[in-house]
Amino acid sequence: MQSLSNRKKVVSNKKMTFLERIYLPAIFSGMWITFKHLFRKNNTLKYPEEQRVLVPIYRGLHVLKRDEQGRENCTACGLCAVACPAEAITMVAAERVKGEENLYREEKYAEMYEIDMLRCIFCGLCEEACPKEAIFLTDRLLPANFERDEFIYGKDRLVEPVDQRIDISKRQHTGKRSEL
Numbered sequence: 557m558q559s560l561s562n563r564k565k566v567v568s569n570k571k572m573t574f575l576e577r578i579y580l581p582a583i584f585s586g587m588w589i590t591f592k593h594l595f596r597k598n599n600t601l602k603y604p605e606e607q608r609v610l611v612p613i614y615r616g617l618h619v620l621k622r623d624e625q626g627r628e629n630c631t632a633c634g635l636c637a638v639a640c641p642a643e644a645i646t647m648v649a650a651e652r653v654k655g656e657e658n659l660y661r662e663e664k665y666a667e668m669y670e671i672d673m674l675r676c677i678f679c680g681l682c683e684e685a686c687p688k689e690a691i692f693l694t695d696r697l698l699p700a701n702f703e704r705d706e707f708i709y710g711k712d713r714l715v716e717p718v719d720q721r722i723d724i725s726k727r728q729h730t731g732k733r734s735e736l
């Protein structure tokens with residue numbers, strides 16, 4: 557019967573030859589393979605000095621966008637959290653009060669918004685679900701860290717700074733966002 561992978565090997569119990577018993581040919585053959593690799597092109601990159609060229613549809617670190625007037629787009633509707641298969645998004649909604657019209661675009665906003673990057677699988681469903689063009693995944697890499705707490709990203713790291721907007725046009729979006 558043929559195996560699924562077609563890589564089945566018949567185990568033989570034949571007696572080992574003298575050369576097989578001393579293992580030296582096998583050891584030299586392994587060393588020869590290792591030696592050959594010394595002269596091959598190295599596939600590893602010295603990150604972060606060297607960076608890999610990412611594919612245009614790469615989904616990296618999220619950003620919470622502001623509108624042209626610098627107001628936060630997010631209205632804390634919760635659709636991104638519902639769409640998230642990893643349950644990585646947590647938020648607390650608050651009502652905008654008089655005088656905050658320049659901070660938040662809608663009457664309701666996210667007082668607290670967090671993404672647990674250790675849970676996130678960068679699927680992009682939050683971006684697809686958002687009706688307010690508030691959350692986007694970018695072409696930025698998630699920085700490494702030794703502390704688990706550092707992977708909980710709050711608004712301080714998610715909302716783009718007013719004077720340092722995050723360019724989301726570099727990433728090629730799929731689905732309904734391809735026109736953006």
Ligand code: SF4
Nearest residue numbers: 640676677679680682
């Ligand atoms: S990219 Fe996917 S897993 Fe990550 S927060 Fe968005 S919906 Fe959740």
Ligand code: SF4
Nearest residue numbers: 630631633634636686
């Ligand atoms: S990011 Fe978008 S989907 Fe998520 S709560 Fe804000 S407005 Fe709603």
